[in-house]
Amino acid sequence: MKPAPFEYATPTTLDEAVALLGTPGARVIAGGQSLLQDLRWRRTSASLLVDIARIEELRGVHDDGDRVRIGARVRHVDLERGAVGGPLGRLLAATARWIAHPPVRSRGTMVGSLCVAHPSSEWCGLAAGLDATVELVSVRRRREVTVADFLRDSFTPAAGPDELATALLVPVLPEGTRVGVVESRRTHASYAHVAAVAALLPDGGSRLGLAGAAPTGVRAHAAEAALARGDDPGAAAAQLDADPREHPHAPIPYTRHVAGVLVRRALQEAS
Amino acid sequence: MRGDDRLTRGRGRYTADLRVDGCLEAAFVRSPVPHADLLGVDTTTARTLPGVAAILTADDLTDVGDVPTMFGTDDSPPWRPLATDRVRHEGEAVAVVIADDRYRAEDAAAAVRLDLHRRPGHAAPGRADRLYPDHDDLALEKEFGPPVADTTWQEAHVVIDSRYRQQLLAPTSLEARAILVEPGSPLTVHCSHQFPHGLRTGIAGALGLAEDDVRVIVPDAGGAFGSKSPTYPEYLAVVAAARDLGRPVRWVEDRTEALTASSRGRGQDQHVRIAADVDGRILAIDLQVDADIGAHPLGAALPGQTALAASEAYAVPEVHATVRSWFTTTAPTYAYRGAGRPEAAYAVERAVDELAAELGLDPAELRRRNLVRDFPYDTPTGRRYDSGDYAACLDRCLELLEPDRWRGERERPTGVGIACYVERSGGEPGILEEYGSVTVEPAGFTGRVGTSSTGQPHRTVFAQLVADRLGVPADVVDLVEGDTGEVPEGHGTFASRSTQMGGAALAGAADALIDEARLQAAARWGLSSGDVAWDKGVLRAGTRELPVAELAPLHAEHRFTSPPAFPYGSYGVVVEVDPDLGAVTLLRLVAVDDYGTVLDHTATHGQTLGSIAQGLGQVLTEGVVLDDEGATVMPDGLLDYLLPTAAEMPRDLRVDETAVPAPDNPLGVKGAGEAGCIGVPPAVVNAVADAIRPLGGDPSRLRMPLTPSVVWEAMQP
Numbered sequence: 001m002k003p004a005p006f007e008y009a010t011p012t013t014l015d016e017a018v019a020l021l022g023t024p025g026a027r028v029i030a031g032g033q034s035l036l037q038d039l040r041w042r043r044t045s046a047s048l049l050v051d052i053a054r055i056e057e058l059r060g061v062h063d064d065g066d067r068v069r070i071g072a073r074v075r076h077v078d079l080e081r082g083a084v085g086g087p088l089g090r091l092l093a094a095t096a097r098w099i100a101h102p103p104v105r106s107r108g109t110m111v112g113s114l115c116v117a118h119p120s121s122e123w124c125g126l127a128a129g130l131d132a133t134v135e136l137v138s139v140r141r142r143r144e145v146t147v148a149d150f151l152r153d154s155f156t157p158a159a160g161p162d163e164l165a166t167a168l169l170v171p172v173l174p175e176g177t178r179v180g181v182v183e184s185r186r187t188h189a190s191y192a193h194v195a196a197v198a199a200l201l202p203d204g205g206s207r208l209g210l211a212g213a214a215p216t217g218v219r220a221h222a223a224e225a226a227l228a229r230g231d232d233p234g235a236a237a238a239q240l241d242a243d244p245r246e247h248p249h250a251p252i253p254y255t256r257h258v259a260g261v262l263v264r265r266a267l268q269e270a271s
Numbered sequence: 272m273r274g275d276d277r278l279t280r281g282r283g284r285y286t287a288d289l290r291v292d293g294c295l296e297a298a299f300v301r302s303p304v305p306h307a308d309l310l311g312v313d314t315t316t317a318r319t320l321p322g323v324a325a326i327l328t329a330d331d332l333t334d335v336g337d338v339p340t341m342f343g344t345d346d347s348p349p350w351r352p353l354a355t356d357r358v359r360h361e362g363e364a365v366a367v368v369i370a371d372d373r374y375r376a377e378d379a380a381a382a383v384r385l386d387l388h389r390r391p392g393h394a395a396p397g398r399a400d401r402l403y404p405d406h407d408d409l410a411l412e413k414e415f416g417p418p419v420a421d422t423t424w425q426e427a428h429v430v431i432d433s434r435y436r437q438q439l440l441a442p443t444s445l446e447a448r449a450i451l452v453e454p455g456s457p458l459t460v461h462c463s464h465q466f467p468h469g470l471r472t473g474i475a476g477a478l479g480l481a482e483d484d485v486r487v488i489v490p491d492a493g494g495a496f497g498s499k500s501p502t503y504p505e506y507l508a509v510v511a512a513a514r515d516l517g518r519p520v521r522w523v524e525d526r527t528e529a530l531t532a533s534s535r536g537r538g539q540d541q542h543v544r545i546a547a548d549v550d551g552r553i554l555a556i557d558l559q560v561d562a563d564i565g566a567h568p569l570g571a572a573l574p575g576q577t578a579l580a581a582s583e584a585y586a587v588p589e590v591h592a593t594v595r596s597w598f599t600t601t602a603p604t605y606a607y608r609g610a611g612r613p614e615a616a617y618a619v620e621r622a623v624d625e626l627a628a629e630l631g632l633d634p635a636e637l638r639r640r641n642l643v644r645d646f647p648y649d650t651p652t653g654r655r656y657d658s659g660d661y662a663a664c665l666d667r668c669l670e671l672l673e674p675d676r677w678r679g680e681r682e683r684p685t686g687v688g689i690a691c692y693v694e695r696s697g698g699e700p701g702i703l704e705e706y707g708s709v710t711v712e713p714a715g716f717t718g719r720v721g722t723s724s725t726g727q728p729h730r731t732v733f734a735q736l737v738a739d740r741l742g743v744p745a746d747v748v749d750l751v752e753g754d755t756g757e758v759p760e761g762h763g764t765f766a767s768r769s770t771q772m773g774g775a776a777l778a779g780a781a782d783a784l785i786d787e788a789r790l791q792a793a794a795r796w797g798l799s800s801g802d803v804a805w806d807k808g809v810l811r812a813g814t815r816e817l818p819v820a821e822l823a824p825l826h827a828e829h830r831f832t833s834p835p836a837f838p839y840g841s842y843g844v845v846v847e848v849d850p851d852l853g854a855v856t857l858l859r860l861v862a863v864d865d866y867g868t869v870l871d872h873t874a875t876h877g878q879t880l881g882s883i884a885q886g887l888g889q890v891l892t893e894g895v896v897l898d899d900e901g902a903t904v905m906p907d908g909l910l911d912y913l914l915p916t917a918a919e920m921p922r923d924l925r926v927d928e929t930a931v932p933a934p935d936n937p938l939g940v941k942g943a944g945e946a947g948c949i950g951v952p953p954a955v956v957n958a959v960a961d962a963i964r965p966l967g968g969d970p971s972r973l974r975m976p977l978t979p980s981v982v983w984e985a986m987q988p
Binding site: 042193251 | 378381527851907910913916984
């Protein structure tokens with residue numbers, strides 16, 4: 001199918017972009033790997049596409065010691081190739097390798113994935129697991145929203161129509177953190193069924209994120225607590241953290257089970 | 272360089288690539304629901320939108336005939352090109368918008384309002400509430416072979432009683448359907464099609480034209496897999512639009528349409544019973560098929576192919592099959608690579624494996640005890656197997672599979688599965704003939720043949736075949752096909768018939784050309800033709816010689832007819848199952864096929880690999896997901912309907928051929944197009960069954976596609 005007509009703008013500054021987002025029906029386009037499909041299928045529409053590809057302020061990765069700021073133009077492949085250092089960088093690179101396939105990774109962006117809020121998005125699982133924060137800018141204000149609040153439900157991020165997600169702010173993982181990520185999927189090119197992201201911190205704590213196990217990416221709090229107690233984190237993840245929806249190829253009990261298996265495997269990979 | 276190299280280098284020229292001045296583009300308005308009364312079509316707003324040239328509804332096509340069915344029933348209900356008062360499947364075409372480009376056509380299509388009154392839909396085969404007022408929901412019922420005697424079942428040592436489902440598959444050629452119609456005399460139709468002469472007949476018949484008033488040209492076609500042989504309703508609507516507007520009109524189907532509105536393959540509920548004695552000798556097979564044929568009887572009779580194949584590779588005294596084809600509120604079910612044979616092989620080969628497990632016999636040994644060994648062999652359901660050495664094929668498969676290597680302690684559950692198959696190639700009575708001709712040109716020779724490549728290397732294989740026959744280099748032989756203006760008659764490319772039927776026709780034409788050339792040279796020289804020899808394009812008698820080009824124009828035709836051929840094969844698979852997730856990994860796949868004499872191993876190898884990939888698709892990942900009423904549940908297209916990619920192919924893939932020549936074919940060739948689709952699914956499921964049985968798993972819960980959740984559930988107590 002072909003998309004309905006839309007206007008197209010390529011602002012070069014953030015101010016210009018957020019001003020354009022005041023237009024009723026305006027939408028942001030970054031890598032376009034999800035939005036273009038939705039437009040083509042006419043299940044979404046846009047009066048104006050605001051392409052952020054030329055905005056310098058949205059480029060690159062900046063580490064301030066506490067948090068790594070990943071700009072809205074940073075693509076999956078940039079993270080896959082090691083744009084971020086340290087244990088967090090290793091986890092980002094390992095996670096990026098699971099996303100779709102190379103052509104998608106060379107265009108799609110991490111912040112864009114958060115804004116689509118697909119239930120199977122690896123980035124949503126990782127960002128939730130690591131308690132990341134989304135930075136939103138509009139003509140009205142600049143604000144930060146935690147990923148837990150941002151990912152309210154599938155495909156419905158908590159951003160106003162005039163807000164531009166400019167960056168994801170991810171807490172740095174201390175040196176000595178060990179990381180792992182595993183995923184189940186039906187073909188090499190398909191969406192994840194479930195993905196589990198694990199970070200074992202040097203202080204003995206853990207961070208666990210799940211994608212595909214609930215309507216949005218979630219932090220697996222119960223599994224983390226079980227691990228701290230010496231209980232089976234997989235069972236906790238399956239019973240308490242997972243909240244799957246029925247899928248034609250994955251009934252709810254199976255998805256819960258898979259969430260548990262993958263949490264164990266991600267931890268095993270990390271240890 | 273092979274003649275078809277340009278296709279793999281992206282230099283093909285497809286229907287969408289044709290540049291025709293003033294060509295308009297079509298977009299269809301389709302039913303969003305599986306079943307409803309169509310109370311009205313409001314095109315008022317849509318007609319005012321920019322670029323719109325016309326919007327046609329059923330009222331504009333009253334002078335166009337019904338859509339012809341290919342394998343329909345004797346009293347098929349009328350099938351109109353655009354729906355009139357009822358829509359009977361999701362995606363059924365209701366109106367067509369013609370505009371100056373596809374974007375604007377779709378904008379207008381989105382603005383057409385349909386007044387629909389929902390009716391209940393039924394996706395599963397079985398009686399519902401009369402999809403057609405004057406027709407039973409049972410579109411066709413047919414019985415093959417005499418019923419198995421009651422005493423056979425009663426006295427058998429063991430009876431296997433199993434039910435299987437053949438899920439609906441979307442053929443999914445790289446290029447979906449495409450047609451470009453230029454009005455005029457003749458009406459010129461460019462179409463991505465397998466059967467140009469059939470399309471000519473279909474269009475001429477529906478438009479009330481003489482066949483000569485229609486010329487069908489097949490440009491490069493990006494695959495078909497059986498789905499591109501009908502005269503589809505959309506084609507008639509586009510033809511009518513071009514005729515009415517007096518302008519060229521093109522329709523290029525997109526993937527969304529292809530997945531919801533186009534024909535599908537498979538679609539059978541199967542009930543199979545096998546009786547055997549204590550030694551594993553199979554006494555009887557009974558196969559009952561309930562097929563969901565969709566809302567129109569395009570392929571209502573195709574499940575008969577499954578019934579005809581019910582003996583598979585075994586000499587079984589009693590074989591009986593019944594086919595019931597049911598109307599369902601789904602897109603028409605039609606041919607898809609294998610077309611009835613994969614369904615039969617699956618039912619029989621799964622049940623034979625269950626029989627082996629029941630008897631505690633090695634599945635290969637059980638098969639070996641039952642294989643057909645004497646040819647020709649007449650099966651109880653009506654096939655005459657022409658030739659073969661089925662046991663040798665199975666033995667070669669086992670050699671490559673090394674079943675014992677995978678036994679014993681392994682890290683993960685591992686299973687070995689095999690499947691044998693026999694299929695039919697060349698077609699059925701009515702299309703078991705083909706036209707070929709060879710013409711002498713000033714610079715060489717032109718072969719013409721009634722087949723029609725949809726990506727197969729016909730130019731390479733057929734040019735070489737004619738060249739070999741004539742003893743000349745292949746580069747002086749040109750091949751023409753896929754154009755009814757150039758080739759007077761033909762039956763197209765499907766049923767793995769092209770080389771078997773078309774190749775034999777070309778060979779016969781080349782032989783006839785040599786005979787004719789010798790006759791004419793003899794006449795010139797005052798000799799008898801027996802005195803004249805053909806020598807690589809030169810006629811010789813003693814010291815006299817005459818290049819054949821000097822006899823131009825010279826032309827010879829041949830119409831080849833023969834019974835079908837029966838290719839066969841043995842497939843072996845080793846799988847590893849993730850015990851926690853149920854995911855299946857192929858450790859090895861062995862394919863040993865017998866295509867008779869092979870003319871071009873590169874071509875048959877490609878066919879084997881492609882059909883293996885599609886077999887893996889059916890068994891592991893593909894399947895049209897419908898709700899109970901027949902609405903598709905695949906919102907993300909090919910991200911939901913998962914095709915196998917190169918990454919899904921097993922790394923340890925062992926392909927071999929045996930070659931027992933086909934006795935009814937002058938070239939000895941049998942069809943090679945569908946093997947892997949037939950052999951792979953039962954072999955893989957048998958292997959997974961083998962892997963989970965020792966864990967207490969229940970193989971009867973395995974169903975295609977074998978998603979991880981299906982396998983995991985089958986492993987649960």
